[in-house]
Amino acid sequence: SNPLASVLSGLSHLARELDELSPSLPREAAVDLVETVADARSAAGRVTRIVRAMQALAGRHGEGLEPALVAPALRRVLEQAAPRAGQVAIEVALGDLPPVMGREELLEQVFANLLDNALRAAGGGGRQGRVRVRAIAAGEEVRVEIADDGPGIPAELRDRVFDPFFTTREAGSGLGLGLALCHAVVTAFGGQVVLEDAPGGGTVAA
Secondary structure (H helix, E strand, O other): HHHHHHHHHHHHHHHHHHHHHHHHHHHHHHHHHHHHHHHHHHHHHHHHHHHHHHHHHHOOOOOOEEOHHHHHHHHHHHHHHHOOOOOOOEEEEOOOOOOEOOOOOHHHHHHHHHHHHHHHHHHHHOOOEEEEEEEEEEEOOOEEEEEEEOOOOHHHHHHOOOOOOOOOOOOOOOOOHHHHHHHHHHHHHOOOOEEEEEEOOOOEEE
């Protein structure tokens, strides 16, 4: 059976039950529950789109791509990440960007993974760090940079960061698939993803 389909079915059933029960619940509690279920259904739907896009990508070896808009994908990721930023300041500079060949759902997931890593690095230990998100066009190519002012990546680990299941996080806090997924997706789209030292310290993912 498809576990994701079961999750979506269960959430739909829960939404119907809440619709019937909400008149008997305190208004604030009812609103909170309805919003929570709606957010969960939205997230599960997004996972479904990502899985379908990954399946299409794997089955066609990168064929069947379509023009994807980078700026809207970045803005959605930034909006979703804002509540998790804490004391980390996020600076954004998006130029006039042409479409790129890819799948927008997967680009969004790539940006989400890279931004999550940057926020963790910049905010580690309660730091009031900074993350800079910049996207510029060079002809028909688009370069997206997500830079943090965290501790950076030790030189001895640079060659391993894109390996599946490699992670520097504490046990139980990550599977080590985020950067591997980023590398696989961007490469399949005909691009490249690299990690560089940021001026003054930290890391740039581009």
